Amino acid sequence: MNGTGFIDRKGWFFIAIVLGAAVLVPVANLMVPEGSPLHVSDYLVPLLGKYLCYALLAVAVDLVWGYCGVLSLGHAAFFGLGGYAMGMYLMRQIGPRGVYGNPILPDFMVFLNYKELPWFWWGFDWFPFAFVMVLFVPGLLAFLFGWFAFRSRVTGVYLSIITQAMTYALMLAFFRNDMGFGGNNGLTDFKDILGFSISADGTRAALFAASALALAGGYVLCRALVTSKYGKVLVAVRDAESRTRFMGYRVENYKLLCWTLSAMLAGVAGALYVPQVGIINPGEFAPANSIEAVIWVAVGGRGTLVGAALGAVLVNAGKTWFTGLLPEAWLFALGALFVLVTLFLPRGVLGLWDTLAAKRAKPADTAVPAAKPAE
Amino acid sequence: MEPVTQSLLYLDNVSVVFDGFRALNALSLTIDEAEMRAIIGPNGAGKTTMMDVITGKTRPTKGEAMFAGIHDLTKLDEAAIAQLGIGRKFQTPTVFDMHTVEDNLLLALKEDRRAFSNIYWRRTAREKERIEILLERIRMTDQRFRKAAELSHGQKQWLEIGMLLAQEPRLLLVDEPAAGMTDQETADTAELLRDIAKTQSVVVVEHDMQFVRDLDVKVTVLHEGSVLAEGSLDQVSANERVIEVYLGR
Numbered sequence: 303m304n305g306t307g308f309i310d311r312k313g314w315f316f317i318a319i320v321l322g323a324a325v326l327v328p329v330a331n332l333m334v335p336e337g338s339p340l341h342v343s344d345y346l347v348p349l350l351g352k353y354l355c356y357a358l359l360a361v362a363v364d365l366v367w368g369y370c371g372v373l374s375l376g377h378a379a380f381f382g383l384g385g386y387a388m389g390m391y392l393m394r395q396i397g398p399r400g401v402y403g404n405p406i407l408p409d410f411m412v413f414l415n416y417k418e419l420p421w422f423w424w425g426f427d428w429f430p431f432a433f434v435m436v437l438f439v440p441g442l443l444a445f446l447f448g449w450f451a452f453r454s455r456v457t458g459v460y461l462s463i464i465t466q467a468m469t470y471a472l473m474l475a476f477f478r479n480d481m482g483f484g485g486n487n488g489l490t491d492f493k494d495i496l497g498f499s500i501s502a503d504g505t506r507a508a509l510f511a512a513s514a515l516a517l518a519g520g521y522v523l524c525r526a527l528v529t530s531k532y533g534k535v536l537v538a539v540r541d542a543e544s545r546t547r548f549m550g551y552r553v554e555n556y557k558l559l560c561w562t563l564s565a566m567l568a569g570v571a572g573a574l575y576v577p578q579v580g581i582i583n584p585g586e587f588a589p590a591n592s593i594e595a596v597i598w599v600a601v602g603g604r605g606t607l608v609g610a611a612l613g614a615v616l617v618n619a620g621k622t623w624f625t626g627l628l629p630e631a632w633l634f635a636l637g638a639l640f641v642l643v644t645l646f647l648p649r650g651v652l653g654l655w656d657t658l659a660a661k662r663a664k665p666a667d668t669a670v671p672a673a674k675p676a677e
Numbered sequence: 678m679e680p681v682t683q684s685l686l687y688l689d690n691v692s693v694v695f696d697g698f699r700a701l702n703a704l705s706l707t708i709d710e711a712e713m714r715a716i717i718g719p720n721g722a723g724k725t726t727m728m729d730v731i732t733g734k735t736r737p738t739k740g741e742a743m744f745a746g747i748h749d750l751t752k753l754d755e756a757a758i759a760q761l762g763i764g765r766k767f768q769t770p771t772v773f774d775m776h777t778v779e780d781n782l783l784l785a786l787k788e789d790r791r792a793f794s795n796i797y798w799r800r801t802a803r804e805k806e807r808i809e810i811l812l813e814r815i816r817m818t819d820q821r822f823r824k825a826a827e828l829s830h831g832q833k834q835w836l837e838i839g840m841l842l843a844q845e846p847r848l849l850l851v852d853e854p855a856a857g858m859t860d861q862e863t864a865d866t867a868e869l870l871r872d873i874a875k876t877q878s879v880v881v882v883e884h885d886m887q888f889v890r891d892l893d894v895k896v897t898v899l900h901e902g903s904v905l906a907e908g909s910l911d912q913v914s915a916n917e918r919v920i921e922v923y924l925g926r
Contacts, residue, residue: 534780547755547759548732548755549844550759552791555792
């Protein structure tokens with residue numbers, strides 16, 4: 303890591319806001335009385351928590367796309383797998399309180415005439431195991447996928463299409479009832495997490511704070527990576543892959559490490575998302591979800607990490623507001639947003655902010671070339 | 678393992694066939710330690726394919742390619758070959774645009790290339806010193822904090838040569854280093870390459886005859902994938918077959 307100064311001013315600002323929210327939102331929800339203008343409603347807490355999970359997913363996408371040049375259209379797969387791992391833990395916590403009252407088998411398994419718990423559900427009643435799986439399952443899939451793809455030097459649009467196919471294949475697989483993950487309906491009706499009622503205000507607030515901490519932690523981790531020499535090599539791979547190779551770097555190893563880490567971050571985001579929205583189903587693997595994540599990054603500013611998180615929150619807040627107004631038109635608005643950003647804000651919202659800040663800092667410099675005609 | 682040959686680079690009977698097209702046709706060539714060689718030849722003579730074979734980008738259909746007498750280049754990949762000590766400069770300058778001049782050199786320095794260890798990397802005094810020396814040598818000390826994207830074409834060419842030197846290769850393959858340079862820059866480049874060739878082997882592919890004359894080294898003429906003539910520039914320019922090929926009978 304590059305000494306102590308690997309987090310810049312923008313980064314500290316970002317961390318301060320996220321950690322500030324981790325404290326203030328729960329306080330404003332639990333301590334400030336309802337009716338006060340400072341009160342954050344029970345509806346808003348999980349909604350904001352969801353945005354933070356999306357922001358962490360966006361940071362993960364930005365790490366591989368912004369710094370390594372791998373445009374992933376399949377990050378929803380890792381997000382979804384992390385979510386399912388958490389969902390399985392939550393299902394096992396229901397215990398005998400399900401509709402069928404079976405102490406071992408979740409409702410959908412009783413319904414589908416399962417006689418015993420499938421082997422891949424073993425251990426998920428124990429939180430530390432589920433937590434490890436949240437990291438391990440997306441990480442393993444990413445590692446295997448990346449091992450083959452990067453070694454065969456699949457790049458550019460071909461790689462993007464394969465990532466898209468990967469998440470689509472997972473979606474189809476999880477839709478099947480006999481996969482053992484609840485099929486179409488997914489996993490839902492959760493009751494407890496770590497012994498606390500999942501619908502209690504305190505639990506919701508704690509989940510929000512955990513999401514904020516995960517986002518800040520994920521950001522610091524990514525920032526440390528991209529400012530190290532490893533990160534400099536990543537950018538070199540992004541901009542001139544074969545040059546880097548002819549310099550003696552094993553490009554595939556650099557990509558694989560970055561890709562696998564990114565998938566694990568996405569898995570954590572998914573795991574925090576599920577208890578806050580209360581359901582995980584195969585729809586999370588939909589190709590459109592992965593593409594949306596890419597749009598958040600593009601809107602916020604690719605290759606900035608902070609911008610990716612900002613983009614995720616902005617676009618999703620826009621989505622919440624817009625779908626309340628005109629639900630059918632949201633996808634058109636999203637498409638238009640993407641086209642406009644690509645055309646007019648190639649460096650995203652954060653890039654625009656940088657440009658404005660630079661103009662304000664030294665107006666004299668920018669005025670000079672304008673005053674002087676072409677040399 | 679016993680060295681097969683005393684030469685640093687040894688190509689024997691190398692052929693490369695793409696879909697029936699013979700890019701290289703039984704090419705044989707040897708380069709000695711600390712030798713500079715100029716390679717000339719018309720378009721499609723196989724100059725770039727030859728470099729691709731040496732650096733592991735292309736596998737020869739048949740033939741032998743040995744480095745330092747013991748390393749079989751036909752079995753290694755680009756990264757392994759680069760780590761053995763073969764550096765390559767491309768025809769169009771390829772530097773890392775988003776990195777500063779200094780970082781470009783830093784990435785090229787002959788150091789640990791593994792991904793994990795580079796996460797924990799910290800700049801050492803030795804690295805710093807070597808970067809200073811390199812900046813001095815390519816005359817870019819005052820440009821060190823500029824992004825490579827902002828450099829002029831000639832500066833990029835020099836930066837790329839600097840990056841090649843940072844790798845401390847035993848053999849440098851340099852593709853058209855003088856392309857797009859001013860006369861002064863061309864002369865300076867020739868001087869720099871001659872200086873490098875005192876300690877390292879250099880293979881220069883070039884179209885600019887004046888530049889080849891400035892280098893004043895043994896010349897190999899390639900034509901249709903094999904060696905047409907070899908000798909001093911005056912000798913090969915007097916060769917009838919070379920004249921025929923260049924002037925089109």
